Amino acid sequence: MTTMHPPVPDEELEVPLEARFGPYGRMLLAVCKAAAVTGSLIFTALVLMSIISITGRKIWSAPVPGDVELLQMCAAFAAANFFAYCHLNRGDVKVDFFTDQLPLRAVHSLDAIGSLLIGLFGALIAWRTGAGAGMLQSAGETSMILGLPLWIGEALMVPGFVLLAAAGFYSCVWHIRRAVSRGIQ
Amino acid sequence: MSGIQSGLILFGILMLLLLVRIPIGVAMFMVGAGGYVAFTGGDWTPLLNSLKNLAYARLSNYDLIVIPLFLLMGQFATHGGLSRSLFKFVSAFMGHWRGGIAMAAVGACAAFGAICGSSLATAATMGQVALPELDRAKYSGALATGALAAGGTLGIMIPPSVPLVIYAILTQESIGKLFMAAIVPGVIAMVGYMAVIQLLVFWKPALGPAGPRVAWADRLKALVVVLPVLFVFVVVIVGIYGGWANPTEAAAIGAAACGVLAVGGGMRWKGLMDTALGTAQTTAMIFLVLLGADQLNTALALSQMPTELALWVKGSGFPPLLVMIAILVVYILLGCVMDSLAMILLTIPVFYPVVMGLDFWGLGQTEKSIWFAILALMVVEIGLVHPPVGMNVYIINRLAKKVPLTETFKGVVPFLLSDFIRITVLLFFPALSLVLVRTFQN
Numbered sequence: 019m020t021t022m023h024p025p026v027p028d029e030e031l032e033v034p035l036e037a038r039f040g041p042y043g044r045m046l047l048a049v050c051k052a053a054a055v056t057g058s059l060i061f062t063a064l065v066l067m068s069i070i071s072i073t074g075r076k077i078w079s080a081p082v083p084g085d086v087e088l089l090q091m092c093a094a095f096a097a098a099n100f101f102a103y104c105h106l107n108r109g110d111v112k113v114d115f116f117t118d119q120l121p122l123r124a125v126h127s128l129d130a131i132g133s134l135l136i137g138l139f140g141a142l143i144a145w146r147t148g149a150g151a152g153m154l155q156s157a158g159e160t161s162m163i164l165g166l167p168l169w170i171g172e173a174l175m176v177p178g179f180v181l182l183a184a185a186g187f188y189s190c191v192w193h194i195r196r197a198v199s200r201g202i203q
Numbered sequence: 204m205s206g207i208q209s210g211l212i213l214f215g216i217l218m219l220l221l222l223v224r225i226p227i228g229v230a231m232f233m234v235g236a237g238g239y240v241a242f243t244g245g246d247w248t249p250l251l252n253s254l255k256n257l258a259y260a261r262l263s264n265y266d267l268i269v270i271p272l273f274l275l276m277g278q279f280a281t282h283g284g285l286s287r288s289l290f291k292f293v294s295a296f297m298g299h300w301r302g303g304i305a306m307a308a309v310g311a312c313a314a315f316g317a318i319c320g321s322s323l324a325t326a327a328t329m330g331q332v333a334l335p336e337l338d339r340a341k342y343s344g345a346l347a348t349g350a351l352a353a354g355g356t357l358g359i360m361i362p363p364s365v366p367l368v369i370y371a372i373l374t375q376e377s378i379g380k381l382f383m384a385a386i387v388p389g390v391i392a393m394v395g396y397m398a399v400i401q402l403l404v405f406w407k408p409a410l411g412p413a414g415p416r417v418a419w420a421d422r423l424k425a426l427v428v429v430l431p432v433l434f435v436f437v438v439v440i441v442g443i444y445g446g447w448a449n450p451t452e453a454a455a456i457g458a459a460a461c462g463v464l465a466v467g468g469g470m471r472w473k474g475l476m477d478t479a480l481g482t483a484q485t486t487a488m489i490f491l492v493l494l495g496a497d498q499l500n501t502a503l504a505l506s507q508m509p510t511e512l513a514l515w516v517k518g519s520g521f522p523p524l525l526v527m528i529a530i531l532v533v534y535i536l537l538g539c540v541m542d543s544l545a546m547i548l549l550t551i552p553v554f555y556p557v558v559m560g561l562d563f564w565g566l567g568q569t570e571k572s573i574w575f576a577i578l579a580l581m582v583v584e585i586g587l588v589h590p591p592v593g594m595n596v597y598i599i600n601r602l603a604k605k606v607p608l609t610e611t612f613k614g615v616v617p618f619l620l621s622d623f624i625r626i627t628v629l630l631f632f633p634a635l636s637l638v639l640v641r642t643f644q645n
Binding site for chain 1: 221222223224225226227228229230232233251254255256257258259262263264265268271272275447448451452455456458459462476478479480482483484485486487488490491492494539540541542544545591592
C-alpha cells in the first residue's frame with residue numbers, strides 16, 4: 019500500500035503542512051489531526067479490549083460481553099475520523115504518471131478538481147449516513163448483546179465525513195490559489 | 204448492450220478520470236454510482252437509498268478491521284526502531300561475507316515484513332537504517348539502493364500482507380490460509396534477492412566488499428534483541444492459522460506486542476504521534492479506495508460483466524495458462540501507473556471469476572483461489588520496483604541522496620529478473636504456494 023506522492027519530488031512536499039496553509043487551513047488541519055489521533059487512540063483502546071477479551075475467553079471462558087459489537091461500532095467511528103487528515107496531507111491514491119510533466123499550474127488545477135470531488139463525496143456520504151442513522155433511529159433497532167441503539171454507530175461517522183468535505187473544499191480553494199498565483203510556473 | 208460492453212464503458216470512463224489525477228477512490232465511486240443509476244433505469248432513488256448504509260457496512264466489517272490493526276502494528280514497528288535491531292542481527296551473521304551487508308539488508312527487510320504488511324514502510328524504514336551502513340562499507344550505490352528497493356517488497360510478500368487481506372475479503376477466502384500460502388513464496392523471494400547479490404559480487408567483487416566478522420557473543424546478543432519480533436510473527440500467523448485467534452484478534456495481539464516493544468525500545472511522545480498519524484493516513488488511503496471499489500463492484504455486478512466475461516473466456520477455448528499469463532501481463536502493465544492495492548481492488552472482481560472458471564492442473568477451487576492470490580500478489584508487488592512509477596525506488600533513492608536515480612533503476616534490474624523467474628516458477632509449480640496449506644490442513 020502506498021502513498022502516491024508525485025515521483026518527481028515536489029518541493030512543496032518537503033515543507034511541513036502547517037507552513038503551506040493560511041490561518042484557516044491551519045485551524046482545519048489542527049481539527050483533522052485531532053480527529054485522526056482520536057481515531058488511532060480508539061483503535062488502540064480496541065486492541066486492549068480485544069486482548070482482555072481473548073484472555074478472558076481462553077482462561078475463564080468469559081470474554082468482554084458484546085466485544086464484537088463494540089469493536090465494529092467503534093472501528094467505524096475511528097476510521098471515519100481518518101479521511102480528512104489523509105486528504106489534507108495529500109495521501110490520496112492517484113495516478114500521477116501521466117500528469118507529472120505538466121506545468122505545476124496545470125497539476126494544481128487538476129488537483130483542485132480532485133479535491134472538489136473529494137469534498138462532494140464527503141458531503142454526500144455524510145448526508146446519506148446521517149439519513150441512514152435517522153432511519154435506524156425511528157426503527158428503534160438495537161444490537162444483539164449490549165442492546166445499543168444501532169443508529170448511534172452510523173451517527174458517529176457523520177462528523178468524520180463532514181470534516182472530509184471541509185478538507186476537500188478547503189484543498190480545492192488552496193489548489194486554485196496555487197494555480198493562479200504568480201510565483202508558480 | 205451486453206454486460207461486457209457496459210462493463211468496458213465503465214472501465215473506460217474510469218481510466219479517463221484516473222488519467223487526470225482524480226483520486227482513485229472517488230473516481231471508482233463516481234463511475235460506480237453512475238453505473239448503478241444507469242443500470243437501475245436512470246432513477247437516483249435506489250442509489251441514494253443504498254448509500255445510507257455504504258460507509259457503515261464497509262467500515263464496521265469485522266474482517267476489515269484487521270487492516271487498521273495491522274497498520275497500527277506496522278507503524279509501531281516502523282517508528283519504534285525495530286528495524287535497527289533486525290538489521291544489526293542479520294548483519295552480525297552475514298556482514299563478513301562479500302556482499303553480506305546488502306544481503307543482511309534484504310534479510311532484515313524480510314524479517315521486518317513479518318511484522319509489517321506494507322512495502323513502502325519496509326523500504327523506507329530499512330533504507331534509513333541500512334543505507335548509511337552500506338555507504339560506510341563502500342558498497343556501490345546501485346547495488347545498495349537496488350537491494351533495498353527490491354527488499355522492501357518483501358514487506359507485502361511475507362505475511363501479514365494487506366493486499367492478501369483485501370483479496371480475502373473480496374473473494375471470501377480465508378485470511379489464515381492466504382498468509383500461510385505466502386510464506387514459502389516470500390522466503391523464495393528473499394533467497395532469490397540474496398542470490399542476486401551473491402552473483403553480482405562474484406562477478407564484480409568491488410560492488411560489495413566484505414565487512415568485519417562479528418564475534419559469536421555479539422551475535423547472540425543481537426539475537427536476544429530480535430527474539431520478540433519472531434515471537435510476534437509466530438503468534439500472529441500460527442494464531443490465525445491454528446484457529447485459536449481470528450485474524451482481527453491476532454492483529455490486535457500483534458499490534459499490542461509491537462506497541463510494547465516500541466515503547467520498551469524507547470518510543471516516546473513524538474514516536475507515538477507519528478504512529479497515530481501514520482495509522483490514520485495509511486488506513487484512510489486504503490479505506491477510501493475500498494469505499495469506491497464497493498460502489499464500482501456493485502455496478503459491475505449489475506452489469507453482469509464479470510459473469511459474462513468468465514463464461515466467454517471459458518467458452519473461447521483459450522488455453523488456461525495463456526489466459527493466466529495475459530492476466531499477469533495486465534497486472535504488470537497496470538503496475539506501471541497504479542498502486543498495488545488499487546489494482547487488486549479494481550481487477551479481482553473481474554479476473555477472479557475468469558480464473559475460477561478455468562482448469563489449472565486440476566487444482567480444486569480453494570487451492571486455485573489461493574494460488575491465484577499469491578501470483579497476483581507477486582506481480583502487483585513488482586510494480587513497486589519497475590519503472591516508470593516504482594515507488595520503492597523513489598523512496599530509497601530519496602533516502603540515498605548521493606546516488607542518481609538512473610543508478611538505482613539500473614540497480615534494481617537484476618532483482619527484477621529474479622522476480623520474473625520466481626513468478627514463472629510459482630506459475631508452473633502451484634505446489635510451492637500450496638505446500639504449507641496442504642501440510643497444516645486443519
